[in-house]
Amino acid sequence: MAKEIATFIVNGQGYEVIVEPHMLLIDVLRDSIGLVGTKYGCGAGDCGACTVLLEGKPVFACLTLAVTARDRSLTTIEGLADGAGLHPIQQAFVDAGAVQCGFCTPGMVLTTKALLDENPEPTRGEIKAFLAGNLCRCTGYVKIVEAVESAAGILRNGGAR
Amino acid sequence: MHRALLPFEFSEPASVEEAVALVDGGRARALAGGVDLVLKMRLRQETPERVVSLQKIAGLDHVRVDAHGGGALHIGALATLRQVEQSAAVTQGWPLLAEAIASIVSMQTKVMGTLVGNLCVGTPASDVAPALFALGARVKIAGVGDERDIAVEDFFLGPGVTAVRPHELVTEVVVPARPVGSAGRFLKLSKTADDIAKVNVAVSVAFSRGTCAHARIAIGSAAPTPVRAVAAEELLLREDWCPATAKAAAEAAARSVRPISDVRSTADYRAEMVKVLVRDALTQAADGAGVLDGHDGKEA
Amino acid sequence: MTNEPHSEFSSVGKSLARPDVAAKATGAARFSADIALPGMLIGRILTSPHAHARIVAIDTSRAKALPGVAAVITHADVPKRGFTRSVMAEGLPPFAYETENLDQYILSDKARYIGDWVAAVAAVDLYVAERALDLIEVEYEVLPAVFDPEDALAPGAPVVHKGWKDNVAGVIEHPFNRGDLDAALASSAHVAEFSGRNSRQKQAHMEPDAAIASWDDKGRLTVWSPSQNAHLAKKAMGRRVFDIGEGNVRWITPAVGGGFGARLSFGVEPVAAMLAKVTGRPVKVLVTREEDFNGWNSRTEQRQTIRVGVGEAGEITAIEQDVLSDSGAYFSHSGTISAVNMQSTLGVMRSPVVRGKALMVYTNNPTASGMRGYGNPEGSFILQQALDIAAEKCGMDPVDFRLKNARGPGEPSMWEPQAITTCALPECIRRGAVAIGWDQKWHGWGAGKEGRYRRGVGMSIMTHASGAGGFLLEHSTAVMKLDEDGTASLSVSPCEMGQGILGVLAQIAAEGAGLRYEDVRTVTGDTDVTLFDIGTHASRSTYAIGNAALDAARKVKAIVVERAARMLGVESEGLDVRDGRVFAVADSSVGVSVAEVAHAGIYEYGTDARHIMATGKHQSVMHCPNFQAGFAEIEVDVETGVIKVLKLVIAHDIGRAINPLTVEGCLEGGAAQGLGYALTEDLVIDKGTGKVVSDSFATYKMLSALDMPEVEVILVEEPDPTGPFGAKGVGETGITNVAPAIANALYDAAGVRVHSLPITPEKVLEALRAHGAGA
Ligand SMILES: Cc1cc2nc3c(=O)[nH]c(=O)nc-3n(C[C@H](O)[C@H](O)[C@H](O)COP(=O)(O)OP(=O)(O)OC[C@H]3O[C@@H](n4cnc5c(N)ncnc54)[C@H](O)[C@@H]3O)c2cc1C
Ligand code: FES
Ligand code: FES
Secondary structure (H helix, E strand, C coil): CCCEEEEEEECCEEEEEEECCCCEHHHHHHHHCCCCCCCCCCCCCCCCCCEEEECCEEEEHHHCEHHHHCCCEEECHHHCCCCCCCCHHHHHHHHHCCCCCCCCHHHHHHHHHHHHHHCCCCCHHHHHHHCCCCCCCCCCCHHHHHHHHHHHHHHHCCCCC | CCCCCCCCEEECCCCHHHHHHHCCCCCEEEECCCHHHHHHHHCCCCCCCEEEECCCCCCCCCEEEECCCCCEEEEECCCEHHHHHHCHHHHHHCHHHHHHHHCCCCHHHHHHCEHHHHHHCCCCCCCHHHHHHHCCCEEEEECCCCEEEEEHHHCEEECCEECCCCCCEEEEEEECCCCCCCEEEEEEECCCCCCCCCEEEEEEEEEECCEEEEEEEEEECCCCCCEECHHHHHHHHHCECCHHHHHHHHHHHHCCCCCCCCCCCCHHHHHHHHHHHHHHHHHHHHHHHCCCCCCCCCCC | CCCCCCCCCCCCCCCCCCCCHHHHHHCCCCEHHHCCCCCCEEEEEEECCCCCEEEEEEECHHHHHCCCEEEEEEHHHCCCCCECCEHHHHHCCHHHHCCCCCCECCCCCEECCCCCEEEEEEECCHHHHHHHHHHCEEEEEECCCCCCHHHHHCCCCCCCCCCCCCCEEEEEECCCCECCHHHHHHCCCEEEEEEEECCCCCCCCCCCCEEEEEECCCCCEEEECCCCCHHHHHHHHHHHHCCCCHHHEEEECCECCCCCCHHHECCCHHHHHHHHHHHCCCEEEECCHHHHHCCCCCECEEEEEEEEEECCCCCEEEEEEEEEEEEECCCCCHHHHHHHHHHHHHCCECCCEEEEEEEEEECCCCCCECCCCCCHHHHHHHHHHHHHHHHHHHCCCHHHHHHHHECCCCCECCCCCCECCCCCHHHHHHHHHHHHCHHHHCCCCCCCCCCCEEEEEEEEEEEECCCCECCECCEEEEEEEECCCCCEEEECCCCCCCCCHHHHHHHHHHHHHCCCHHHEEEECCECCCCCCECCCCCCCHHHHHHHHHHHHHHHHHHHHHHHHHHHHCCCHHHEEEECCEEEECCCCCCEEEHHHHHHHHHCCCCCCCCCCEEEEEEECCCCCCEEEEEEEEEEEECCCCCEEEEEEEEEEECCCCCCHHHHHHHHHHHHHHHHHHHHCCCCCECCCCCCECCCCCCCCCCCCHHHCCEEEEEEECCCCCCCHHHCCCCCCHHHCCHHHHHHHHHHHHHCCCCCECCCCHHHHHHHHHHHCCCC
């Protein structure tokens, strides 16, 4: 395969993009599709800022060859909120003070989504373990863990606080 | 230093045979989860002309127990670390392996990265390798028209060098059923919870009347490859179990490593920690195997 | 009405959600690298693989010939105008600016460290730009290099900069030296001494550097970048890097993904500006994380010795501090950080005799800079251990020793000509000690703990500036204007890099003007709109910019009251404004909304129209010191040397917490950085080659969520009369006490001290061996 027009299904919507094998998913999302909410922090799988959900599972967009994500369902941070409001996880991050500079936040929120989809009632230890691949330089994680706990509670309540 | 990859050809074969024909070990590289390969390509540590994705090959993503083959665990080349870690068969039958994978804390790495890919990287710091050494695993390698099967200890040849030859691919890792009454322990020292090991140790032991009837000790990050501490194992099988035996075995284990100093730790510290970790792991595993309260040798 | 604290306030003292965070949670916020302009090119920089090498020749012809390449530039193409990376230095008084070394150019004609910038490319996309980099051929003449500041001082050492033949980049005498040190130490009952060094901690902001530059048809430059001090950067760009004047530079600061001091320096902006100039198109320069680690920012490594003399009664008689700073390849912040280290370190304890001296030395290591705490975490690691040693010599409890000797209200502050106004340090110490359980857990000196796992407690105290008054130019101007609907825009110049300053300033302004918090918009990030300010550092924004905002808000309120009085036909004296409504204090049913007043002011068809607005200002030669006590409880495994931190306590003298949630988050984040600084973070440089070995997050280890212990933050509120609603600074401080408190706890637990950061298990084990304890 060389240059080709491929389809990416991002947040439920199809995008046709010219891709080459050496293009990374993060660059296709950010530069070709224009969804810049996915952040580039290290390009090495070390920080988790680029986390997106591939078929619901958290992956590094910086270490994913774009061609391997063709025709598969992707969720980026832009696809989380339904309509104008915030998704309960996003709201919990805002309310708990879990967002400082916000650069890690898209990755944190999506990793949290993957956690809560799999385990709706995680312990503090399980939260920390699931988020350990997402670095945050600002918060010291205290309020992030609190936000995830509170989001879990809200989601168990069907989205109500 | 680079932020983008160099151009390359990309293939997505549908079968192992096709894939084996393509991967030549040098110019054409296999891609499983890509966690390691893609990073190395960005850093120009690998510059393949062709990348052969294994992801479209059906029938490689299994984690299953083979009831006919003596209850061995079969892990396919596309089974992710997360899949193995979460498999009920693994947590119940081979908890040592689950424990080792749990020490890799980056969730995205475990979701993307395969267990076989982790081995194929060939790093002496693999957390999976010592567990597989201790469990006596074997690696199945497919070539053009043939297949071979080697002990996992023989898979690692040097830093970044494995037994996989050009036009070969690992298809499966097979872990035999655990010896009756055995218990294992995995211990790891690292700078932070999410770091690669300074030293890691996996042991598997079983006892009969106060003496070791089965002992396997493996150590990572302390030599050019993960190593088995055979002399220490022999000592355990010879001597009556007591704290002094554990200590003596740990000292023997330390003689089977050749650690270096690098960004993570020093050679001296590693050598010293092999002793501490092997002794601690043996003591804790012995406890798990029931030797201390006289329940050894019985099925848990 | 209620008895909740500060109920006299509507906004201040409440944990209100910041205005910028929802967009950060949805991915809508735009950071520099997220911005794309029409016709924009991508720029990349070629770095040197040699630590010290003369560039004999550069052949760019093959790179230039590559389709899609718009420009390739080298040192031959850049202005021959030296500058310093420290943009913050622009705020120094002229006599001090003269001691800054203007030793840097946009691209270097000689490589002085591995990673030094040799050439740059602008191309249609990233892929072409990087292929062009690979095609640039550089012929180097490799020169002997020096990587240790002490070696660099030896005769015959390689010379890093021609103009500084002995590699001495600068010498600073502490401005407040006094007394006869030798005599004081000789007559002291005890002298405690501690030497050691800090690591080159990386700021490691999660957002990598990026900058966009664009020139218009009139030769005016616009820069988009994560600068912490855009107005000073604008000056440095217009006056030092290029000779175009400040008016020809506009600086836009998009969302900033963390700063921690790194962005008080130029990042890639000068290169972006040069490439944009040459190509006539907007250029966005990107870097990799590895380049950042190999590059141009980290805490400055300082080797220090501190001696403390004490008298019979445990009173400090003298303190001496000796600092050797490794500037690295370029001067950057190494001078100012050495000076601030001495001011904060020598400024916390009372002492009749003080002596401080710093020497800055060039080496072929990566360029250092300033990081959160700016000298204070460096000095405190040494001083706070020396204080414990002194306390032990006098047989005093470390808590009592500090309570006895710490400076208090009315005494000179760290900037000595100014007295301390308020100081809640004793309260911080007492409450922190209770929170950690000091009385139960500290069993006296030489408690002789046994067993494999040994627990210990330790403490540390510090003072830090709230603002730069005394050190730098310190003034700030805020403009507040009311729109027709009674909402307000507050135009100010902080950098919102996560600390929550946009919300805090809106809270202050809303409170001051009598508006609702949600009706105040903080406008910042564009030097064409905002007025001059030295930027976000020195823990100053809440204090200094907050004072300017409050001044503007109060003036707006006065105008509103005055015009409302006329509308209502009452005397203005009896009116107040709260939550967007003007009302008579005596009868709150008499009133008018601020919206009506504002609207009427603009839509006034006679001769009295007024768009209600006011300008507020803060200027000061003092810096309102804040104080803090930190405590740690640890457990050390004497067989592995592994330190497990059980709990950290940070008790901070905040004056007034305008937004308690924000302050807590700031201190928790600071504590996490302090913990990394204490235990794991280390920019490791190969001593033979000068190569940064830990050039990724895989090797430079910051803490993950799993590594964080319990952190208890205690806010002690004793309003300072000079701060907005009594607030003092906090931004940098959470980091400072952690490493010394852990170091002192290690001594309590196991009787050993480690002299360099980070305190790794390897070093702990070695210290235990030397001590004859442990395994
Ligand atoms: C942030 C982070 C943290 C990590 N932490 C740890 C840790 O703590 N402990 C640890 O042990 N590991 C750790 N790793 C390593 C990680 O587990 C491995 O990189 C990953 O499992 C590799 O698997 P992969 O499927 O992605 O391999 P790929 O990157 O796809 O392949 C790796 C190599 O193996 C070859 N290869 C892959 N499959 C086959 C096959 N079937 N046959 C022959 N050759 C093949 C490829 O050609 C390539 O050379 C970490 C990685 C990251 C990014
Ligand atoms: S950018 Fe992908 S993990 Fe850091
Ligand atoms: S909020 Fe800044 S990195 Fe997490």
